[in-house]
Amino acid sequence: MSSLRDAWRQMARTARLMVGVPDYEVYAAHRRAAHPGEPVMTRAEFHRERTERRFGGGADGISRCC
Template sequence: MSAWLPRMRRIAAMMVGMPDYDAYLAHMRNHHPGQPAMDRTQFFRERQEARYGGRNGGKCC
């Protein structure tokens, strides 16, 4: 049962539009290896800005 808990949290977060920090870190490793990744707080703030009034719509690529 405990193996389902992290997955259910991820699903619930996606349902309410909360961004996935781990997916962001994987993206940065795979597509932008020379650039530093934002910390969790910076990432959350940037995602909120992109979703609710960002300058570039939140697209990096």
């Protein structure tokens, strides 16, 4: 049962990455392991930053879709 659940999670993660939805859990785990003591963005901050990075609207003011 556990292997089926793991396979489902991996397929879901792959599908999200294919359509450009970043994985917050992977980001948070990386930050905690590789950068201890530094802040970790909240889920909302993470998605906002990734959306701005992908589609623009950040400091550079460029609006783009790709």
